[in-house]
Amino acid sequence: MAEQKGWKDIPIGGTIVEAGSAREYKTGDWRVLRPVYDRSKCIDCMMCWFYCPDLAIIQEDAVMKGIDYYYCKGCGICASVCPKSAIEMKPETDFAEEG
Amino acid sequence: MMEKVAQMIAVTGAQAVAHAMRQIEPDVVAAYPITPQTPIVEYFAKFVADGVVKTEMIPVESEHSAMSAVVGAAAAGARAMTATSANGLALMHEIVYIAASTRLPVVMPVVNRALSGPINIHCDHSDTMAERDSGWIQFYVEDAQEAYDLTILSVRLAEHEHVRLPVMVNQDGFIISHGVEPVSFLPDDVVKKFVGELKPIYPLLDTEHPVTYGPLDLYDYYFEHKRQQIEAMKNVEKVFPEVAQEFFKISGRKYSFVEPYKLDDAEHVMVALGSTNGTVKYTVDKMREEGCKVGLLKIWMFRPFPKDEIQRYLTGRKSVVVLDRSASFGAEAPLYEAVKSSLYESASRPLLSSFIYGLGGRGIAIEDVEEAFEKSISGELVTDYEYYLGLRE
Numbered sequence: 001m002a003e004q005k006g007w008k009d010i011p012i013g014g015t016i017v018e019a020g021s022a023r024e025y026k027t028g029d030w031r032v033l034r035p036v037y038d039r040s041k042c043i044d045c046m047m048c049w050f051y052c053p054d055l056a057i058i059q060e061d062a063v064m065k066g067i068d069y070y071y072c073k074g075c076g077i078c079a080s081v082c083p084k085s086a087i088e089m090k091p092e093t094d095f096a097e098e099g
Numbered sequence: 100m101m102e103k104v105a106q107m108i109a110v111t112g113a114q115a116v117a118h119a120m121r122q123i124e125p126d127v128v129a130a131y132p133i134t135p136q137t138p139i140v141e142y143f144a145k146f147v148a149d150g151v152v153k154t155e156m157i158p159v160e161s162e163h164s165a166m167s168a169v170v171g172a173a174a175a176g177a178r179a180m181t182a183t184s185a186n187g188l189a190l191m192h193e194i195v196y197i198a199a200s201t202r203l204p205v206v207m208p209v210v211n212r213a214l215s216g217p218i219n220i221h222c223d224h225s226d227t228m229a230e231r232d233s234g235w236i237q238f239y240v241e242d243a244q245e246a247y248d249l250t251i252l253s254v255r256l257a258e259h260e261h262v263r264l265p266v267m268v269n270q271d272g273f274i275i276s277h278g279v280e281p282v283s284f285l286p287d288d289v290v291k292k293f294v295g296e297l298k299p300i301y302p303l304l305d306t307e308h309p310v311t312y313g314p315l316d317l318y319d320y321y322f323e324h325k326r327q328q329i330e331a332m333k334n335v336e337k338v339f340p341e342v343a344q345e346f347f348k349i350s351g352r353k354y355s356f357v358e359p360y361k362l363d364d365a366e367h368v369m370v371a372l373g374s375t376n377g378t379v380k381y382t383v384d385k386m387r388e389e390g391c392k393v394g395l396l397k398i399w400m401f402r403p404f405p406k407d408e409i410q411r412y413l414t415g416r417k418s419v420v421v422l423d424r425s426a427s428f429g430a431e432a433p434l435y436e437a438v439k440s441s442l443y444e445s446a447s448r449p450l451l452s453s454f455i456y457g458l459g460g461r462g463i464a465i466e467d468v469e470e471a472f473e474k475s476i477s478g479e480l481v482t483d484y485e486y487y488l489g490l491r492e
């Protein structure tokens with residue numbers, strides 16, 4: 001999260017004066033469950049990519065490349081639609097050490 | 100020097116405001132008719148239909164939509180206006196707050212009418228008092244002339260770079276809106292020059308610089324945006340006298356936060372909003388002829404509330420009677436509460452009492468005003484008591 005500014009330093013009216021600022025908004029820290037991806041089971045069907053509501057599935061040339069945890073909110077849709085059970089939802093507390 | 104002579108015409112308060120709007124010629128007017136605001140919209144719609152103004156008139160299906168359309172237009176960078184009354188204002192309520200917090204400089208004449216229920220179409224101030232914390236600047240006018248003048252003046256106040264807040268110009272329903280009085284109109288070109296061009300901040304139609312209006316604003320920034328609104332209201336204290344001075348130059352008419360009337364040596368003072376000030380002035384004159392040292396403090400601006408002026412004019416008086424044309428159920432009436440709290444730090448506080456009158460359009464007679472003053476003069480007045488003028492027991 002970018003450093004928060006004081007009331008004198010922000011545009012009035014809650015207006016956002018630059019385009020695409022949502023990119024900077026880290027929604028990953030809302031996550032309670034983390035999708036963990038197993039490359040060995042994956043068939044690159046792209047179902048997870050189609051369904052992810054947060055564009056958090058990384059793909060290159062239709063090859064699944066993993067999950068962008070900066071944006072992933074942990075909704076579990078990818079795990080639920082994956083035909084090969086290549087994504088498993090695990091509690092964030094399991095990763096508490098990693099931060 | 101004025102280039103053209105002002106014209107004196109007999110009109111209603113509603114007509115006076117419609118003419119102010121004609122001269123301002125906003126880019127957009129979105130409105131829905133409601134008694135007693137209807138004639139404002141009616142006259143203005145005729146100016147649009149007759150091609151007198153180039154304003155885009157949006158006839159909407161409700162006041163909620165009227166204010167929404169005005170918010171959209173103002174965000175797009177247009178000068179936008181609407182007008183309403185009572186339940187119409189209540190229906191707008193949600194968007195009234197949004198207009199202020201989005202910092203859109205909309206000017207809205209409001210014709211005061213009692214809020215339902217039971218249903219009533221006549222004047223009291225319950226409608227606009229319900230919006231007193233919405234973040235709008237609020238004026239209450241005494242007559243049609245003031246309604247005309249303050250509608251024009253408010254454009255400059257609302258759009259000032261240090262303010263950028265919407266303004267309600269409140270006139271008493273029927274009493275002002277439908278009563279015919281002589282009003283001195285400024286020449287069209289003088290008004291046009293005075294209001295000038297709107298300088299939009301972050302206009303949505305500036306597609307080179309895309310912006311987002313009304314995004315989600317949580318615990319991380321909402322508070323900061325509220326603090327900005329508080330500051331803008333504080334800035335009104337500085338900006339309003341400057342704009343009023345410029346308006347004086349074109350009109351010869353002086354406006355301020357309050358109007359003191361025969362206050363110099365007054366021992367007993369009445370404080371009021373709106374058209375009732377005319378009745379009080381008449382009564383003050385009458386009672387002064389009888390040797391009573393009475394006076395009036397008329398409140399023009401209710402939001403931001405002119406605390407300094409209240410202290411300046413009311414400190415040291417023997418008694419102060421505050422007239423309210425609305426009640427706050429379970430608490431003190433709005434004007435009384437504001438006056439009372441302004442005087443808390445005052446070195447010499449007057450004896451202070453509250454008089455509620457005129458709800459639902461109940462008339463206020465000279466005898467009613469005399470009755471309140473006489474209570475003060477005779478020493479009968481009970482401090483911090485709520486009286487009701489013109490109510491049957």
Ligand code: SF4
Pocket residue numbers: 035051052053054055056057067071072073074075076077078079
């Ligand atoms: S858990 Fe939800 S947000 Fe995260 S990658 Fe899967 S579908 Fe996207």
Ligand code: SF4
Pocket residue numbers: 041042043044045046047048049064078081082083084085086087
């Ligand atoms: S849905 Fe499952 S199998 Fe298909 S690309 Fe995503 S992870 Fe791989």
